[in-house]
Amino acid sequence: MCSQEDEGYRLLKEYANGFMVSQVLFAACELGVFELLAEALEPLDSAAVSSRLGSSPRGTELLLDTCVSLKLLQAAVRGGKAVYANTELASTYLVRGSPRSQRDMLLYSGRTAYVCWCHLAEAVREGRNQYPKAFGIPSEELFSAIYRSEDERLRFMEGLQDVWRLEGASVLAAFxxxxxxxxxxxxxxxxxxxxxxxxxxxxxxxxxxxxxxxxxxxxxxxxxxxxxxxxxxxxxxxxxxxxxxxxxxxxxxxxxxxxxxxxxxxxxxxxxxxxxxxxxxxxxxxxxxxxxxxxxxx
Ligand SMILES: C[S@@+](CC[C@H](N)C(=O)[O-])C[C@H]1O[C@@H](n2cnc3c(N)ncnc32)[C@H](O)[C@@H]1O
Known part of the structure; x- marks a missing residue:
């Protein structure tokens, strides 16, 4: 393969695997990995993380190691075992309650936007939103889809707010x-x-x-x-x-x-x-x- 083809193949894999990266991020937020590690007095091994989160030992270890590779967590070796802690990125943007936290937006993206995106081809074919397939709500009833429960309404509003905490000042300073x-x-x-x-x-x-x-x-x-x-x-x-x-x-x-x-x-x-x-x-x-x-x- 010539180097241009190598680059094309590399890019293709990066695009194709993009959803896995998003899901690692969403799952770690859902499970509360970053809050657990923020509250722990010291880095934790994967057995401690899995027992405190109530998650499977195998799944937890795989998720934690992938988070390390994505620079969401850092790992060190203690007593022959890997122990994990949040990186600066996770402490700043992923832990609930941090002033720059994007956690609610990520939860919303994982639980709602992602589910609609699973039907992108149909959305392109039909030219309309995918609430009917994703959540069984008619596409015309946008308001009831977006605010389909009090929990959902709050998550959406909190997610929107996450973004303004980071970007609000620059848009308000534009004029x-x-x-x-x-x-x-x-x-x-x-x-x-x-x-x-x-x-x-x-x-x-x-x-x-x-x-x-x-x-x-x-x-x-x-x-x-x-x-x-x-x-x-x-x-x-x-x-x-x-x-x-x-x-x-x-x-x-x-x-x-x-x-x-x-x-x-x-x-x-x-x-x-x-x-x-x-x-x-x-x-x-x-x-x-x-x-x-x-x-x-x-
Ligand atoms: C995407 S939110 C934006 C909220 C806020 N301005 C921001 O930027 O974070 C859309 C806004 O449209 C309002 N809205 C009015 N009619 C709506 C409808 N039928 N469906 C969805 N949102 C509607 C909602 O109350 C909400 O304030």
């Missing part, structure tokens, strides 16, 4: 918001409920859930409620102008396909939603992080 004394961060049933009057409405990770038609309807409602001189701040992950990157945003767009009615959009596509609703001076700013900001004025 000077000081001209807007009264800011409303929109949530709840904004398609039906009366909207409070405000100078600025924040629509964070809202428009990407919906079809163009529903976005237009919502933006028209916002325009009517908005004070003159006010505006709307759309916070989303922006696609490149040609719609073919960045990869993370393309993957998020597929995530919207398997889970919602919407998609991620390019700056031009957001302009095309905002202008007909009456908004002007549309400015798009990339933050360099996962989420970007679009500001438009009334």
């Amino acid at each position: 000077d918001l000081s001209p807007f004394p009264l800011i409303c961060d929109l949530g709840g049933d904004f398609f039906k409920d009366p909207l409070p009057e405000a100078d600025l409405y924040i629509l964070a990770r809202v428009l990407h859930d919906w079809t163009d038609a529903k976005c237009c309807h919502l933006l028209q409602r916002l325009y009517r409620a908005c004070r003159t001189g006010g505006g709307v701040l759309v916070i989303e992950s922006l696609l490149d102008a040609d719609g073919r990157g960045p990869l993370t945003t393309l993957l998020y767009s597929l995530n919207m396909l398997v889970q919602t009615e919407g998609r991620e959009r390019t700056p031009a596509q957001y302009r095309a939603l905002l202008a007909p609703a009456g908004f002007r001076d549309v400015q798009c700013r990339r933050t360099g992080g996962t989420y970007d900001a679009v500001l438009a004025r009334k």
